[in-house]
Amino acid sequence: MLGRCRVVLVGTQFEGNLGAVARVMRNFGLSDLRLVAPEADPRSAEAHRLATQGASVLDTARVVPDLGDAVADCVLVVGTSAKTGGPFRRQPARPAWEVIPLVLEALASGPAALVFGPERTGLTNEQLTRCHYLLTIPADEGYPSLNLAQAVAVCLYELRKAWLLAAGPPPARDIAPHELQERVFENLRQALTEIHFLWGDNAERLQHALRHLLGRANPSPTEADILLGVARQILWYARRHGQAGPDLSDRGS
Amino acid sequence: MLGRCRVVLVGTQFEGNLGAVARVMRNFGLSDLRLVAPEADPRSAEAHRLATQGASVLDTARVVPDLGDAVADCVLVVGTSAKTGGPFRRQPARPAWEVIPLVLEALASGPAALVFGPERTGLTNEQLTRCHYLLTIPADEGYPSLNLAQAVAVCLYELRKAWLLAAGPPPARDIAPHELQERVFENLRQALTEIHFLWGDNAERLQHALRHLLGRANPSPTEADILLGVARQILWYARRHGQAGPDLSDRGS
Numbered sequence: 001m002l003g004r005c006r007v008v009l010v011g012t013q014f015e016g017n018l019g020a021v022a023r024v025m026r027n028f029g030l031s032d033l034r035l036v037a038p039e040a041d042p043r044s045a046e047a048h049r050l051a052t053q054g055a056s057v058l059d060t061a062r063v064v065p066d067l068g069d070a071v072a073d074c075v076l077v078v079g080t081s082a083k084t085g086g087p088f089r090r091q092p093a094r095p096a097w098e099v100i101p102l103v104l105e106a107l108a109s110g111p112a113a114l115v116f117g118p119e120r121t122g123l124t125n126e127q128l129t130r131c132h133y134l135l136t137i138p139a140d141e142g143y144p145s146l147n148l149a150q151a152v153a154v155c156l157y158e159l160r161k162a163w164l165l166a167a168g169p170p171p172a173r174d175i176a177p178h179e180l181q182e183r184v185f186e187n188l189r190q191a192l193t194e195i196h197f198l199w200g201d202n203a204e205r206l207q208h209a210l211r212h213l214l215g216r217a218n219p220s221p222t223e224a225d226i227l228l229g230v231a232r233q234i235l236w237y238a239r240r241h242g243q244a245g246p247d248l249s250d251r252g253s
Numbered sequence: 254m255l256g257r258c259r260v261v262l263v264g265t266q267f268e269g270n271l272g273a274v275a276r277v278m279r280n281f282g283l284s285d286l287r288l289v290a291p292e293a294d295p296r297s298a299e300a301h302r303l304a305t306q307g308a309s310v311l312d313t314a315r316v317v318p319d320l321g322d323a324v325a326d327c328v329l330v331v332g333t334s335a336k337t338g339g340p341f342r343r344q345p346a347r348p349a350w351e352v353i354p355l356v357l358e359a360l361a362s363g364p365a366a367l368v369f370g371p372e373r374t375g376l377t378n379e380q381l382t383r384c385h386y387l388l389t390i391p392a393d394e395g396y397p398s399l400n401l402a403q404a405v406a407v408c409l410y411e412l413r414k415a416w417l418l419a420a421g422p423p424p425a426r427d428i429a430p431h432e433l434q435e436r437v438f439e440n441l442r443q444a445l446t447e448i449h450f451l452w453g454d455n456a457e458r459l460q461h462a463l464r465h466l467l468g469r470a471n472p473s474p475t476e477a478d479i480l481l482g483v484a485r486q487i488l489w490y491a492r493r494h495g496q497a498g499p500d501l502s503d504r505g506s
Binding site for chain 2: 016020023024026027028029050053054095096097137138139140142143144145146147149150151153154157160161164192195196197206209210212213214216217218219222223226227229230233234237238241242
């Protein structure tokens, strides 16, 4: 379904950006690229150098004279802008993470377009008024203007993310059940007592600290088994070698 | 607070990428860039051409010989990878939108690093095992490898988004710096080797599993000290009682 999402570049000035946009479209499973009156040449060596495995996207890009032609069949058109506010005729731009889910929704019905303006000037107000929504990538006020291909990357990342998350929850991670975790703590407690690490007034405090630390890591069953193995090995070692009994006067810590 | 987030580029090969990364860092309000043994020259004209207003980030980038130097003071280190799975010694990579909120949380406590590998090869397994989490940007299986600067853009976008959406900064938790965590791992490794838990073919797998488990828990400095104490006690005990040498024929586990 992401393949229905179109990227429209208006008046692009740098060949490298054409290539980098083609590459990231390929990265995120898109292929429908339209170039509105580009200044840069999509067939240039520099464009192809940066497209790498996205060359096919570049080669099949359609060049059209104006924005209307590029989005005529789209059910949703989203314009991008580095500015969040604007003159009276512009609607306020909303952050990418609010607009992109609307794009995903629209793709169920037909093609939707993300429109990016020329590097130096961005889309004109005339072009922005043609868009259903304005999208911005919130950035530092001192220098909010992202590189064109990076802006495309962020939008397509957000789109793929929305699509993946809509597909259902990710597979669960396997976490050791509470009972097994308790067995780990108990075995570690015994082992560390045996080698006199847990000893005297501090024993309880140290024991709880270890328990909290390990609990926070949510060990998997395999990891819990490894910890059990550590505890058993300490016990085995201590019982095998330590029969003489410890001399606590020279404890190691 | 986002200014505390460090970008670490390992062995970067293309000058343009150095510049494009510096620019997008400036866009998202970051300035701490570390270059680990870069192949490309950060002072080159091409790097500066792409940095545009991010030139100051490029000019103040520190060049260091290896990854450990770049992240020594970090409370959280996140490695990036285009691969989601991996060989036995790697933890699975999690999507950017799951890992980045953890970075934001860590930034309340101290510097955190996002680590990106060389363009052609990515980070080595050795480097990835140094990281607390592996982050991936889910992309099309046919061509999942994003351009380096675009991958940085996506991560920093997600970070700024998480920051903007957070009602306020999360309360600071005291997390042990990477260097101290490394010392913990090293001491545990020695101790578990001494008692023959780490032994033979499985040693490396077990060692990495323990490292991932503990790394995930983000130990506090106090907790790290406790773990160091455990390791030293095992060593002390083994050296005191085990001089006779082990008889491996009846190992405990």
